[in-house]
Amino acid sequence: MVNAAKILSDQRKYFHTGATLSYEFRMEKLKQLKIMLKKYESELFQALKLDLNKSKHEAWTTELGFLHVEIDFAIKHLKQWMNIQRTNQPTTHIGSKSYIHKEPYGNIMIIAPWNYPIQLALAPVVGAIAAGNTVVIKPSEYAVETSKLLKEMIANTFEPKFMTVVQGAIEETEELLRVPFDYIFFTGSSTVGKLIMKKASEHLTPVTLELGGKSPVIVDRHANIKLAAKRIVWGKFTNAGQTCVAPDYLLVHEKVKKQLVRAMKKQVKQFYGKHPLKNKSYIRIVHDRHFQRLKGFLSDGQILYGGAVDAEKLMIEPTLLDQVDWNAPVMKEEIFGPILPIMTFHQLDHVIADLQSREKPLALYYFGRKKKQQQKIIKHTSFGGGCVNDTLYHLANPHLPFGGVGNSGIGAYHGKYGFETFSHSKSILKQNNLFDIPLRYPGGKLTYSIAKRLLS
Known part of the structure; x- marks a missing residue:
């Protein structure tokens, strides 16, 4: 001991x-x-x-x-x-x-x-x-x-x-x-x-x-979809998602969902191959209890991509999970693993209202080209730190503070x-000994009137 x-x-x-x-x-x-x-x-x-x-x-x-x-x-x-x-x-x-x-x-x-x-x-x-x-x-x-x-x-x-x-x-x-x-x-x-x-x-x-917390990544309709997909896949599946600032879930505009999902599937294959569980460099889950917890989340929606597991190696494929809502178990706690739930939105204001009603996340990532929408997200949502048109990269800048709220x-x-x-x-405070201002001391006739003028 x-x-x-x-x-x-x-x-x-x-x-x-x-x-x-x-x-x-x-x-x-x-x-x-x-x-x-x-x-x-x-x-x-x-x-x-x-x-x-x-x-x-x-x-x-x-x-x-x-x-x-x-x-x-x-x-x-x-x-x-x-x-x-x-x-x-x-x-x-x-x-x-x-x-x-x-x-x-x-x-x-x-x-x-x-x-x-x-x-x-x-x-x-x-x-x-x-x-x-x-x-x-x-x-x-x-x-x-x-x-x-x-x-x-x-x-x-x-x-x-x-x-x-x-x-x-x-x-x-x-x-x-x-x-x-x-x-x-x-x-x-x-x-x-x-x-x-x-x-x-x-x-x-x-x-x-x-x-930590549930850090969202938001992809608006005017985002660069190809680049967004690449940076989201990198940020989410680095260290098999076992990163406190990893995108925890995806909110994507309904107009670009199919395009984004298609691009993300392509990026997963490019980063980890067609069979990630056979990739010698793919990260494993730290222990069996965490593995079983993550495995349980796979049934909380429809698997669009991935979903395979290897209990012996403690590995779970990079997984895109569709048909998820706020009431699903996977959305009740930080995932901390290689599973990305996907939800759609129609208006950014609805996303902001949802985020304002939930716990403040450690990070937030917004993908979109319009400065007005970028500023709206930054101004009206509270989070520890984040990126516009990127993920994770803010924490690698030593000039920026890193922490939550x-x-x-x-x-x-x-x-x-x-x-x-x-x-x-x-x-x-270092005080001089050459003179002493009497205003702070009691007893003087003009002390109150002069002090009031100076301090008001």
Whole structure:
């Protein structure tokens, strides 16, 4: 059993030495993180292959390459992020100076999921290191090989009093949640996110919750259908749909449905072949319970394409599911797999009204050429982030914050936003000793009348 109190105590003592505060220290650790990824690259490819059957191409584009970009971006901008910010002030504060200091929270716990077990464990670490914190990483027990390798890599690269990995399942996570970390960063389901937030509240620990939800993709009648099909198929079936920002379901204008479905079928064949279950690079479902859950959704509508399964390999073909409505079980929860339900619409206003009545998703994707319709969707629907005429690509831009809203999450990270997530903005006012404005003090005859004039 993990001794969470001992781990936190050791990291807290180390943090209080001030070792993590300097620019030089943070820069050194970021560079060590990058060197670590290069050193263990072949082992990481192998672990991701064993856990999820990821090809080198998918492992690089969705995990390792993404991390290199994040680290390089932090290295380039760290000095600027750490600068003390001078602020303006009102006339009542003449003679003083005001600043914002970005200070680290202290001791951070990062709870990572299994679907992108390296990227989603280490991308928050980049921000935590840049902000000057110590880190405890709790990887998912479902990504067995990656979790084991992550522990080995971190142990061989960093001192445990600065960064360490705790393996295990629910029991170990609960033990870690019993101790008062200074910040908790969780990526996973909304159901578990609520439990994490509840436990964090016992210590008034701030949290970032990167959750999910049913992210829609909308294809309007004026969209570039061929390109929309290509980008939807890529975004939906990457990692076999086990992506928090994957298009969860498709809303397509009735005028272009047949054309879009035909184009999507063609793209599935082009990406994965006529028999995806025989494709050596096709991603498997993480475990049997999740496989059985997804398999059950296949009977919730009419299969237009795909639908074949391999229980031994834990694989489900990229599947297009028609004749689905809002009451179908597949539409009641996030799918998180290679099944795309399709529904049609006649007017975009009806789509907006439907979306407004449901939980806010982590992502939304709109395909259409008309700027007026694009702006209508952006203005009148609430979601964490998204794309116009694309899917997934927004999360690969380190200049953009990535996070949810409402049921899809709290807080954001990536790039500068990761640094800010793990930093407390400490306000400082430096007052002069040369003169003292008497208006704030009681007892003067004109104090009230002058103060009222200045402050109203």
